[in-house]
Amino acid sequence: MPQSILDTMPTLSMANSGKADFAQALGESFHRFGFAMVRDHGMDRALIADGWEKAKAFFALPEAAKQAYNAAANGGQRGYTAFGTEIAKNATENDLKEFWHVGRDLPTGDPLAATMPPNVWPQEIAGFQDSFTRLYAEFDRVGGLLLSAIALYLGLPEDWFAEPVHNGNSILRLLHYPPVSADAPGVRAGAHEDINLITLLLGAEEGGLQLLTRDGHxxxxxxxxxxxxxxxxxxxxxxxxHVLPSTSHRVVNPPPERRGFSRYSMPFFLHLRPDFIIDALPQCVSADNPRRDPPISAHDYLRQRLMEIGLIMT
Structure with a gap:
């Protein structure tokens, strides 16, 4: 029986340790697991609770009302993506989920606006736009603090990531996994790695998230x-x-007695700005770890993945 991650991975505090100590602990957790757990992040608990309430209210709307905000025209980047649309890279079955995407609003005339469609907002849920605009900003803020720690771990200036993520194409995803039958096979979300820089995930009331360890468990x-x-x-x-590895993870079906319950989660996919060129940092290239990938823009890299997971066709 595999251990719980709580038995092997510490929960790190963003409040009770110095910058250098936190950066080292975060980097070590990433290096070993590709994951970390962080508390004392300072996000407003009342705002988070309000976000859960509004997300559940949206997913409870009739299908026709949700489809009015279908995100197919913008590659799934803003608005609603229906149940069963997304598929993990190289998977054979579509995921058992529906979701809503909130992105960054850019000022009129911004040169990056062509790579980021404008947000859409459901009119049926009062305060939805205000709540998730504020939550997006909170995730952005905490993500910046985490990137500062990653920069220190890599031997970079603390503010190294500030410009690469300025006006980045980050996405706040509201996720709903509807109930499944007691004898349902398979998983709610197939094994995959995230495309972005880092993902910040607020937990789920129903379990199921698993990561793949280095020894294949x-x-x-x-x-x-x-x-x-x-x-x-x-x-x-x-x-x-690949000094900091992107780790495969999935969401499995719960025990049969919990399959009649929905699962909700709220990941924030923190992205680089679309015109940033992703190229291996010199200090991460050595004789023992030669350069693995050619340079590519963040925008082109994202488009590759959106095609692989079925959100855009070309």
Whole structure:
């Protein structure tokens, strides 16, 4: 029986340790697991609770009302993506989920606006736009603090990531996994790695998240209440020449007695700005770890993955 991740991975505090100590602990957790768990992040608990309430209210709307905000026209980047649309890279079955995407609003005339469609907002849920605009900003803020720690771990200036992520194409995803039948086979979300720089995940009421360890075992991820689960994405893996690895993870079906309950989660996919060129950091390239990937823009890299997971066709 595999151990819980709580038996092997510490929950790190963003408040009770110095910058250097936190950076070292975060980097070591990423290096070993591709994941970390973080508490004392300072996100407003009342705002988070309000976000859960509004997300559940949206997913409870009739299908026709949700489809009015279908995100197919913008590659799934803003608005609603229906149940069963997304598929993990190289998977044979679509995921058992529906979701809503909130992105960054850029000022009119911004040169990056062509790579980021404008947000859409459901009119049926009062305060939805205000709540998730504020939550997006909170995730952005905490993500910046985590990137500062990653920079220190890599021997970079603390503010190294500030410009690469300025006006980045980050996405706040509201996820709903509807109930499944007691004898349902398979998983709710197939094994995959995230495309972005880092992912910040607010927990789920129903379990199921698992990560793949280096020795090939699936380890359950059940963070303490209120903690964030942070994982390395493919962009950071590529930038660090795989020194910080992007780890496969999945969401499995719960025990049969819990399959009649929905699962909700709220990941924030922190992205580089679309015009940033992802190229291996010199300090991450050596004779023992030669350069693995050619340079590519963050925008082109994202488009590759969106095609692989079925959100855009060309």
């Amino acid at each position: 699936w380890l359950p991820v059940n963070p303490p209440e209120g903690a964030l689960v942070i994982n390395v994405g493919d962009m950071l893996q590529r930038l660090t020449n």
